[in-house]
Amino acid sequence: LPAFINGYDNPALKAPEQRQQSALTMAEEDDARIRILQSLRGKICEAKNLGPVSGPNRQRDLCTFCTISLDQEEVFRTKGFDKSVSPFYGEDFYFEIPRPFQCLSFYVYAKSVFQRELAVGKVSIRKDDLCKYSGKEHWFSLQPVDPNSEVQGKVHLEMRLNEVITENGSVGQHLLVRIIECQELPLISGQNCDPYATVSLVGPARSDQKKTKVKKKTSNPHFEETFFFEVTRSSSYSKKSHFQVEEEDIEKLEIKVDLWNNENLAQDVFLGETRVPVKILRSDHIHKAWYLLQPKGNGSKSKSDDLGSLRLKLTYIEDTVLPSACYTPLCNLLLKSPDVKPISASAAHILGDIYRERYEAVLPVVRLLLHHNRFVPFVSAVAALELDNTQEANTIFRGNSLATRCIDDMMKIVGKNYLAVTLKPVIDEICESNKTCEIDPIKLKEGDNVEVNKENLQGYVHKVFSSITQSSSSCPTLMCDVFRSLRQLACKRFPVDPHVQYSAVSSFVFLRFFAVAVLSPHSFQLRSHHPDPEISRTLTLISKTIQTLGSWGSLSKKLVRLTVPQSCVYTYREVQKRTQGRKRLGKKNFKKRWLRVTSRELSYHKHKGKEALCTINVKNIQAVEKLDESAFNRKNMFQVVHSEKPLYVQAGNCVEASEWLEVLGQVSRCNEGRLATFHPSNFTSGAWQCCKNQSNNAPGCKPCTATMLANLQLDIDCDRETERIFSLLSSNDTKLQDMEDACASMAVYQGPQREQEEYSKFTIQEPKETFQTLKQLRNVMEELQMQHNIRNDTTAQYGSLDNPIVGKTS
Structure with missing residues (x-):
């Protein structure tokens, strides 16, 4: 670290040529690995004026709900709301996106009296357009759900122009179209489709169509079929010595590729299409590229006002995470923050200062400091700075300052x-x-008894408050360390107030932690869905009472260190489990089971809440890994390797599979008997299908996913957090420059301190120290940006598998 810091004073290291050479060397490392990590956070707020659905049902009599889909795969569903054309959903969501996707869709459904799900409308947003709506609420008009618009996937095409000489010496021009393969076609009724393609040459007065063979049970068909089309009429070779397609022909012709699912007993299902103009071959006689499949434009879209609208708040984040070595300088500079005097001159404080209005901006810093055990000294220094500017003891830690934001994130x-x-x-x-529990006379319903409601409210408050006050033995050690520091700082700042040491802690424990969790239990994963209005009102009354009680500092006087926590249920969902040890004919190989993970055991049950059919101690789990789709011809499968036979499980979708792997990996990461290798397929017909080894006890043929020995709550990807910090700093370069200018102005000006606008925007105690940190930040950001630029040069070109062309639609 000292060598790193001193390096910025060495002019040689600042030379662009040397920095570029260093960057090139790092880029060429054998272990260099770039990760594209995606996440989506947001809220499904409400719908308004939902339109009619098909059938005799009246819209206002139906239960409506909303779903989220990545392409055509559903990954989230709200609970239903009865009898409302303008339901308030209020559902927060967050998930990591574990695979590439093209489109994010929100569907509104109505449930008929026969429990049939009827589509009301949808909002579809292309991945490339998500950044337009990031961070703010927007109203979206619902569009009709049409089978011809429900498409996904991409197709690989090759086109070339050939010159053909006939037997009589005339020349003809032929267009060769080779359909190579498709990827990521949608599932049909939850299963792989039976796709085929039609390839057509379309013009004003012609439409020649050819068809490929049907590929069975696959979403990634390899066709490898070639078709020939005559482009222009034959002419004599002497008249046309050089091949050239006539302008009027090439401008009007296009190749249309349609993908279909073959239905033996019903009408074939449209999977998508793309159109490629033949004139693309004018400059290059050979064209080979990937194309995104598009919906079929049929001109039958309803007016958006007919179906209603949906209010959404979305934040999509895509981080390009480089190899770890690229982040070392910036990471070291941030980790040095607790030692910088004054703390306002540190890199971490500067980030919080320029992002005062964005509450979530300090989260990556908090996570990084937590991982490296540097959080307590940093937040103690920041809290001391805030207390120096606090004049009244009864207003301690009441605003949204950097200290309160950091502690809020830490507690979560x-x-x-x-x-x-x-x-x-x-x-x-x-x-x-x-x-x-309603006690407000204005909000009471007919027949409500205020005294009974008051007793109900008092009973709930007593249970909640007792649970909190009796939980000190379960409070995590890190939280206790932070609260102890706050208590000492408060006593030092207000030595004559005997209660400030308790209010300093209770302002976080009650007002910012427990009371907020009671008010919004779904935001803290205490409930799966937003509560209905009546329950939400009850929770609001309880939360307000807890806040009032918590503001009395003398009620909270005892904090002790962490003891062994109780067993906690992390995940409890329905899955498809592979039957083990069953060989009789007629029995299903996969059965629905409820899989339950706690901090102590993994179990599966026939019915939710019933006795476990099998229980596995998490200490016996040796590996948790993905299973190849080819093992059982099923998607989203994973395996739990333990002391007995492997447990094979199919999750409901890709997001659920990723969450299962994460949770099971977290609870078992500290196990002593974890494996270094595993088999990505199954053992059948006397051999492992992945490596063909015939020994059932043979070591795995593939390395296990790397794990980090850490507490469950502190599983932090430091490279990703540092990349997020780099993105935040880069996107606010103007404020960094303003802060530099303010530091320079304060350092040069020798007169009495003045309240200037450029000073008041930032916390600058020592201009020279702050300016030096800003200078170091700019240097490391330039180097990191150079690393990104080098790797952007190798980014997939337009038309490649990773960056397919968005073709024309009908």
Whole structure:
């Protein structure tokens, strides 16, 4: 670290040529690996004026709900809302996107009296357009759900112009179209499709069509078929000595490729199309590229006002994460922050200062400092700075300052299990018992009894408050360390106030942690869905009461260190489990089971809440890995390798499969008997299908996914967090420059301190120290940007598999 810091004072290291040479060397490392990591966070707020659905049902009598799909794969579903054409969903969502995708879609469905799901409309947003709506709420008009518009996938085509000389010496021009393969075609009824393609040469007065063979049970068919089309009429060779397609022909002709699913007993299902103009061959007689499949434009779209609208808030993030060595300088500069004097001159504080209005901007810094055990000294220094500017003890830590934002994020990360153990049982009781607690006379319904409601409210508050006050033994050590530091700092700042040491802690524990979790349990994963309006009102009353009680600092006087926490349920979902050890004919190989993961065991059940059919201690889990689709011809499968036979499981979708792998990997990452290798396929017919080894006990043929020995709550990808910080700093270069200018102005000006606008925007205690940090930040950002530029030069070109062409539509 000292050598790194001193390096910026060495002019030789600042030479662009040397930095570029260093960057090239790092780019050529054998272990260089670039990761594209995607995540989506947002909220399905509400729908308005939903239009009619097909059938005799009245819209206002139907239950409606909303789903989220990546391409055609559903990954999220809200709960249903009865009898409303303008339902308020209020559903927050967040998930990592584990695969490439083309389109993000939100569907609104209505459920008929016979429980049939009827599509009302949809909102589809191309991946490339997601950045337009990031971070803010927008109203989207619902569009009709038409079978011809439900497409996904891409097709690989090759086209070339050939010159053909006939027997009589005349010349003709032929267009060769080779359809090579398709990828990521949609599932049909949850299964791989039976695709085929039609290839047509279309012009004003012609439409020649050819057809490929049907490929069975695959979403990635390899066709490798070639078709020939005559482009222009034959002419004598002497008259046309050089091949050239006539302008009027080439401008009007195009190749149309349609993909279909073969249905033996019904009408074939449209999977997508693309159109390629033949004039693309004018400059290059050979064209080979990947194309995105497009919907069929049939001109039958309804008016958007007919179907209603949907209010959404979306934040899509795509991080290009480079090899770890690229982030070392920036990471070191950030980790040095707790030692910088004053703390306002540190890199981490500068990031929080220029992003005061964006609450989520400090999260990557918090995660990075937590991982490297540097959070407590940093937040203590930041809290001390805030306390120096606090004049009244009763307003301590009440604003959205950098200190409060950092501690809020820390509690959400570190206290997740603690929160679930403490509050989930009583929150479940409140949501499921559905007792009325309304005490406002204006909001009382006919027949409500205020005294009974008051008793219900008091009973709930007592249970919640008791759960909190009795949970000190389960409070995570890191949270206790932070609260102890806050307590000491508060006593030092206000030595004559005997209660400030408690209010400093309770302002976080009650007001910013427990009370917020009670108010929005779905945001803290305590409930799977947003509560209905009546339950939400009850939780609001309880939360307000907890806030009031928590503001009395004398009620919270005892914090002790962490003891062994109770067992906590992390995931409980329905899956398809591979039957083990069954050889009798007529039995299904896969059965629906409820898979349950706690901090202590993995179990599966025939019915939710019933006795476990099998229980596996998490300490016996040796590996959790993906399973090749070819093993059982099923997608989204993973395996749990333990001391007995492997457990093969199929998740509901790709997001669920990724979450299962993450949770199971987290709870078992510290196990002593973890394997170094695994078999990505199954053992059948006397051999492993992946490596063909005939020994059932043979070591795996593929390395296991690398794991990091850490606490469950602190599984942090430091490279990704540093890349996020780099993106935030890069996108706000103007403010960094303004801060540099303010530092320079303050350092040069020798007169009395003035309140200038450029000073008030930032916290600058020592201009020279702050300017030096800003200078170091710019240097490391330039080097990191150079690394990105070098790798962007090798980015897939337009028309490649990773960057397909968006072709024309009908």
